Amino acid sequence: MSHVKGLICKECKREYAEEPIHVCEFCFGPLEVNYDYEALKKIVTRKSIESGPPSMWRYEALLPLDEPPKVGLHTGFTPLVRAKNLGKAIGLNHLYLKNDSVNHPTFSFKDRVVSVAISKAIEFGFDTISCASTGNLANSVAAQTAEAGLKSCIFIPDGLEAGKIIGTLIYGAQLISIRGSYDDVNRLCSEIGAKHNWAFVNINIRPYYGDGSKSYGYEIAEQLGWKTPDNVVVPVAGSSLITKIWKAFHEFKMLGLVDKVQTKVFAAQATGCSPVTTAIKNGSENIIPVKKPNTIAKSIAIGNPADGYYGIKTASISGGYGEDVSDEEIISAMELLAKTEGVFTETAGGVTVGVTKKLAQQGRIKPDEVTVICITGNGLKTQEALTNCFPAPTVIDPKIDSFEEVFANSLTV
Amino acid sequence: MSVKVRVPTPLMKLTNNQSEVTAEGTTISEILNNLESQFAGIKDRICDENGTPRRFINIYLNEEDIRFLDGESTAVKDGDEISIIPAIAGGA
Numbered sequence: 001m002s003h004v005k006g007l008i009c010k011e012c013k014r015e016y017a018e019e020p021i022h023v024c025e026f027c028f029g030p031l032e033v034n035y036d037y038e039a040l041k042k043i044v045t046r047k048s049i050e051s052g053p054p055s056m057w058r059y060e061a062l063l064p065l066d067e068p069p070k071v072g073l074h075t076g077f078t079p080l081v082r083a084k085n086l087g088k089a090i091g092l093n094h095l096y097l098k099n100d101s102v103n104h105p106t107f108s109f110k111d112r113v114v115s116v117a118i119s120k121a122i123e124f125g126f127d128t129i130s131c132a133s134t135g136n137l138a139n140s141v142a143a144q145t146a147e148a149g150l151k152s153c154i155f156i157p158d159g160l161e162a163g164k165i166i167g168t169l170i171y172g173a174q175l176i177s178i179r180g181s182y183d184d185v186n187r188l189c190s191e192i193g194a195k196h197n198w199a200f201v202n203i204n205i206r207p208y209y210g211d212g213s214k215s216y217g218y219e220i221a222e223q224l225g226w227k228t229p230d231n232v233v234v235p236v237a238g239s240s241l242i243t244k245i246w247k248a249f250h251e252f253k254m255l256g257l258v259d260k261v262q263t264k265v266f267a268a269q270a271t272g273c274s275p276v277t278t279a280i281k282n283g284s285e286n287i288i289p290v291k292k293p294n295t296i297a298k299s300i301a302i303g304n305p306a307d308g309y310y311g312i313k314t315a316s317i318s319g320g321y322g323e324d325v326s327d328e329e330i331i332s333a334m335e336l337l338a339k340t341e342g343v344f345t346e347t348a349g350g351v352t353v354g355v356t357k358k359l360a361q362q363g364r365i366k367p368d369e370v371t372v373i374c375i376t377g378n379g380l381k382t383q384e385a386l387t388n389c390f391p392a393p394t395v396i397d398p399k400i401d402s403f404e405e406v407f408a409n410s411l412t413v
Numbered sequence: 414m415s416v417k418v419r420v421p422t423p424l425m426k427l428t429n430n431q432s433e434v435t436a437e438g439t440t441i442s443e444i445l446n447n448l449e450s451q452f453a454g455i456k457d458r459i460c461d462e463n464g465t466p467r468r469f470i471n472i473y474l475n476e477e478d479i480r481f482l483d484g485e486s487t488a489v490k491d492g493d494e495i496s497i498i499p500a501i502a503g504g505a
Contacts, residue, residue, distance in 0.1 A: 025423040306500040
């Protein structure tokens with residue numbers, strides 16, 4: 001049973017019916033799902049959640065569907081990894097990774113938003129699913145559209161990693177690569193959306209889509225033993241995830257599922273595309289868009305973040321901050337995570353790990369605080385970033401002498 | 414100076430359901446004022462009380478965000494195309 005009352009403008013609070021719309025007709029502020037929290041208080045308990053499935057659908061009552069989910073039934077409830085080795089390396093004694101690099105079905109947190117968006121698009125009666133994507137969203141939309149048996153038409157900026165392209169085409173998706181940046185793709189999609197009656201998951205389905213991200217925050221709190229962390233370090237592109245994690249924690253508090261929320265929320269970006277962290281550092285509420293993003297962290301290279309204003313507000317209201325790292329620091333952080341925890345994340349995960357290390361060095365994150373690093377994507381998808389980082393493996397003949405020669409000279413087993 | 418202006422869906426109620434209209438002016442500001450004279454009430458929707466474009470509106474001149482040009486003072490010439498587009502979420 002649905003607990004959605006409709007949509008409400010985040011800015012002027014005008015209310016709208018539950019439809020595939022995403023901006024306030026009056027002030028152009030973003031629309032959000034308006035839930036009946038009084039009704040939810042009566043039915044959502046720790047016990048009701050714990051008896052649900054081991055997926056994001058254990059929080060189904062808090063997600064904006066009117067009918068049971070149609071796709072992505074196994075999405076979410078990914079591991080919260082206690083990262084003792086990485087913590088030791090960067091001086092944090094209570095460090096965790098929320099590891100969506102193993103999310104189902106396409107190995108990124110985008111599976112959460114897409115399972116909600118496509119299920120909602122089906123409720124609305126759409127037969128074609130579309131999106132503007134930096135790659136991970138494309139992968140998930142392609143996979144879950146295939147699962148739903150619908151058509152898809154997906155738009156990406158040119159120059160994406162092979163894993164993101166093959167990882168979209170394999171599902172039979174129609175994929176169009178646009179000469180330009182993600183922001184160019186996004187603008188084109190909004191114009192296409194005005195002419196074609198498709199479900200653009202991150203445009204007209206956006207209010208519902210975005211709330212899929214809340215499950216990432218719910219899981220962090222539940223997996224910490226119904227507690228919110230002292231710090232959470234979040235990758236920022238469009239700034240949606242950072243606001244939804246914050247919203248998730250506060251909904252849990254409102255519903256009495258956690259006692260308090262004193263979490264500092266930190267925004268993490270790549271220096272080559274850092275409009276949000278730059279504004280935070282400058283103490284400004286206004287985003288100066290980045291015209292030509294230039295970073296290996298392509299999945300978060302959005303120069304004109306739609307929710308950037310809210311990302312800045314979330315970091316500042318929570319007492320957090322924003323920090324960014326160079327491409328070299330990203331690669332070194334990806335290696336550090338892999339070598340200490342055995343987790344191979346994509347470049348965006350290098351950003352959050354690298355930024356956490358920096359924040360610990362700056363003293364903004366204290367050694368004995370509980371800190372969660374968001375790992376939102378899988379390293380196998382962005383292998384290009386690591387080309388030339390490692391020497392090729394030694395090739396030998398299948399003879400014991402050949403091995404002993406190499407062993408004596410260079411191996412340290 | 415006559416330019417083509419693409420109007421977002423939420424404003425089409427004010428433009429007799431046209432997604433593209435023509436407007437006259439030599440700068441973005443003048444274009445917005447000209448739109449207002451044709452379609453009463455439209456400027457209030459695009460701009461805040463100070464007359465500057467709202468936070469959640471992006472204006473493009475020939476595919477270029479006017480924030481990368483001279484903002485509302487950006488000069489326009491005959492045959493230019495302007496898009497008024499709501500900000501949209503995407504990425505992580």
